[in-house]
Amino acid sequence: MTQQTGPDQQPRVGTALRQGIELRHLRYLVAVADAGTITHAARRMFVTQPTLSQQIRRLEELVGAPLLHRRRTGVRFTAAGRVLLEESRAVLSMLEHGVTRSRQVAGLGRPRLRFVLPPNLPEGLVVRTASRLRSTADAAGVDVEWLEAPLDAEFTPIRQRRADAGLGWLMCSPDALPDPLEVVSVGEFEPEVWIPATAGNADRRTISVDELADMDVVHHHAVPVQPPTTPG
Known part of the structure; x- marks a missing residue:
């Protein structure tokens, strides 16, 4: 029926x-x-x-x-x-x-910025960026929450709304980033030496002198690299 x-x-x-x-x-x-x-x-x-x-x-x-x-x-x-x-x-x-x-309207808190700092970034770059950001945030009345987490080329933590911004290397054109990500240059950084990621012993993260002698490397005085960028 x-x-x-x-x-x-x-x-x-x-x-x-x-x-x-x-x-x-x-x-x-x-x-x-x-x-x-x-x-x-x-x-x-x-x-x-x-x-x-x-x-x-x-x-x-x-x-x-x-x-x-x-x-x-x-x-x-x-x-x-x-x-x-x-x-x-x-x-x-x-x-x-x-x-x-x-x-905030009730006077119980301040705005908070969740900022990702990947663990593999150069220490000098992290210290300078964190110091500048902290000073700017304090002047604007904003609290910063530091998140030490990997930041991939797709800036996944930010796209998934687990973070608001982060410091990382831009591996593509800024125009290729999906909305609502935006890129801001925070300066230039040149590493001492670039070597292939597959080189050396992956477990110990070491490389022998013989391997290095047969390898093409890039010294920082010879070739400038792309500056780091901050998506947000």
Whole structure:
């Protein structure tokens, strides 16, 4: 038997989603993406693994589509899951920004800049940049939160809204960067010597004199390099 559904009986998907999806569902989804496994994400969120798995399944029911491929080695996001993950990061970032602004209006806090400093940058460059940024931020009444984390060519921590800006090497044209990233030059830096990344012993990060003698290297007095840039 089939039954026709009148206009007043149409399923209200939007209403159901608004009533069913909670911020904790979005936080759980982001935690799974950052941790790589449900087990590790559960530890970070201080919940049990079965509880987190149940909440992710509930979120999938509300969306109406699978969000994750569960494997022994971890999880992989489906196409639908990647879209919801990106939007979840945006929602949580906007909420955090709104709370911060509300506290500022109430006189309870100052603006905060989350700044990424990759661990593999030259120490001199990091010290100079951090010092200048700290002085500028203090003058503007802004707090800086330093994040020591890798910063890839796609500036993933910034695109995923885990950071606001960072210091790194620009390996492509500024026009090739996706929105809303912007690039600002902070000066020039010339390393003492460039050698191929595959050279030497990868485990010890060493290279023998014999290997170096047979290798093409670039000395900093001979060839200038592209300046570092700050996306934000």
